[in-house]
Amino acid sequence: MTTRRLRGARLFDPANRIDGEVRDIVMRDGRIVDLDPHATVDEEIDARGSIAMAGGIDLHSHIGGGKVNLARLLMPEDHRRGIAPVALPANPLELASCGHCAPGTLATGYRYAEMGYTAAFEPAMVASNARQAHMEMGDVPILDHGAYVMLGNDELFLEMLASGEDPQRLRDYVGWMIHATKALGVKVVNPAGISAFKFNQRKLDVDERHVHWQVTPRQVVGALARAVHELGLAHPLHIHASNLGVAGNIESTLATMDALDGLPGHLTHVQFHSYGRDGPRKFSSAALALAEAVDAHPNVSIDIGQILFGQTVTASGDTMRQFANSGLASPRKWTGADIECDAGCGVVPFRYREQSYVNALQWTIGLELFLQVRDPWRVVLTTDHPNGAPFTSYPHLIRLLMDKPFRDEQLARLHPEVAAQSPLKEMTRELSLYEIAIMTRAAPARLLGFTDRGQLGVGAAADVAVYPEQDDAETMFSRPSWVFKDGQPVVRDGRVVATPTGAVHFAVPEFDGGADAAIARRLGRPLGMRKRWAVIGHDELCTCSNGGRLLASACAPRSV
């Protein structure tokens, strides 16, 4: 195996408290190793004048699964240039694959790697669609991946919760679903709301009852957070709260935080959940309230879901809210589905406009959140790809966070009322490279329970991104000079040079085996799965994942 030494780069490795020191990194057998500085290596790489970080980790990006493919199908205009086709790749290593907001899986892998990212996680895997999610992720080259299974709208869970089932049984059921779908975590989307929409409810507040099951989102969040905690999953319950996008939804978001009752929870794309209803337009920023609540709740972590201007497509499991927003579709078309008494999805194309009051405010709210939450270890940089913006806009977003004059310049272009009144003007904070490394590497790794990723210490996976240092962070983060995946160069000077198949991360929780039989009895109805094929085994996961390595995370059961 080749041994490579990366020499002379300034390291930003927050997990090891290294803040810009020049240190060598030696890679061998896919790992970072300790080697005498004078020992000979197979390849010596001069990285002076560069910075090095661990490979980026996106813990919330819609990269694969049913709704993502529906988005691709819905958006042929995203896969051509006007009336002309998208040119074939100049790089013979790349297979033709295109799309900006709904890229093919191949393009997804190439473009992520070209920014120095080496892992991305699909946050909304529908249990009955799990095979598709794993297959699509398996066809994303280079990146490691994994998914969070969506629970809390599946009729079996709601029925169990409604009938007052013992929390241990709920825990076993959640454990079984993780096992069956080979999930890394559990996500809840609009708790009970996707199901409620099937029963023709058009909104569901945190303490409002599901018309059929008579349970509330608060109960769903509480029960799932407890199950996830007791099973010992590393990643806390991943929560897409109630009332996404609704003016005044900060109340639901704070109530959802409260529903955790002190248990760990990760509130996702909080930008979409931090709206007040002040001001003449009854739509205002509640970023400060959210940031204060996060500061006050050490059990809570967040990712932002920043919006950036331009065309995108929103793809969500939240059928209820996507239906409500479908009138805003641009271009005017959308697609939705009720899925297997299990979940749902809605896909709505959207163009964020600088001159729209609401969109401009959304942009400022996201940035206010980034700049106001005190502890960067509980904040992850995301655009909720593609819902706020395509992931390819990360370098631009990083510059907005690191460069106050640039941010002000952008703010001045927005809807005049927003530009004039936003508290963003007064925020002088500029994030450091160290803080960026936390929000894009170290924090997501920690939140996912990876001790050997998102960092550059000895023994860590040799996923490394090297950027030529320069003042313009957008240019810098757009074009790494080197990206290593498991020690192998995959990008050189911003161009893909190898396309290995990534690994799939999944959790292995312990649960009462009796649950298996009990669930199997009920699986035929109302769920559509047959017991015979409900569980994705290791061999099948390997086939789905295109032969990628299987990285199982053990779970240490906990008690409340």
Add this chain to the structure above:
Amino acid sequence: MSPRAFLPDTAWTCPFCPLLCDEFALDTAAPVPALRGSDCPRALAALEQHAKRPGAPAASVDGLPATVPEAIAEAARRLATWHQPLFAGLGTDIAGARALYRLAERTGAICDHADGAAQMIAVRLQQDYGQFTATLAEVRGRADLVVCMNTAAVARFPEFFNRCEFDGPGGPRPSLVFFGAPVPPGLPAGLEARTVATQGDPFADLQQLAALVALQRVQQPRPELVALAGQLRAARYAVLVWEPASLGAHGALWAELLQRLVATLNRHTRAATLALGGGDGAASVNQVFTWLSGLPLRTRAGPDGLEHEPLRFDAARLLADRAVDGLLWISSFDPSRLPPVPAAAHLPRIVLGPPAMADRLGAQQSAPDEVFIPVATPGFNAPGHLFRTDGLIIVPLAAARDDGLVGVAEVLAGLGERLGAPP
């Protein structure tokens, strides 16, 4: 290659139609593999075709026997000389589709499924308007009104109503309406079903129904349609079943109108559609191409880029226009689905099909320029994965017996390797 998992018992998932029924059994000990628990004519016919256990797999080059590796090598040599290949039929599973895209991308082939005309109706609906859909379990557990639009459903999907389990315990027992189609015989007992006769113009009939559902003024509305519109508005969860293959030209416009009707209902109550189709690998190949490249079938990696042409890249049209100079035909489920006889007398072809296809090919034409490679059938003598008709569920298939055949994916990977395609 995926591990060969043979069924531990007789439980079976039928790969021969997109319902992918999984509640029947297959008795492979019988001389002809026998279906237990169903008399589905489509499954029985397919099993009959695959009944004979093949002897030594008989690949051929220009009608002369060859080993499979020889046939793959020769096919690769010929494929490399074609200027504009057409990959058609495309009756394969997800593994086959994954390999197919890589080969098509490297060779600049145009790809179209044998059911491409019907498939493009569904594709263009999604591209131009979108849709709101339900899956089988939602229909089973929630629908209180099911309207089959211009289809009796069971002609091509014989087990459909059994699959919905309307006669089972649990979910509501829905009213069943056949709009512009007769009530088929043999419905599950206890189902209330009726026909709403139409005037025979599917567009005009649907337009009138949609107008009534939207409470628009309609001159001299037909009472049956008024009643149906009222029933749709009163239903708690109506499911409108349609079948792209039953629509002719411009079917996407009809389908769009159907979606508008459902959108009208969804303003106040709940409704969704369910399309029947996508069998023989059509949905699976389309999904895989879409996720890999961003674009569905009827696409090629051509000199100008990734070109998607839902009308121009119709295999039948390309063959009629002699616009291609070689055909790769894949039909791994149906040995009777033969490549179309092209206008050009000597169009070279490479054919991948079950062993039982060999005799039929020979009878079709004397095949002066043809490589035939026998392949396994996913769900019969190979494992695999297929998309179900509702488009969001992938069902794993297990092999019921081992006939020692290679899979489509292996053959295509072999071709790609010889042509220098990246893995």
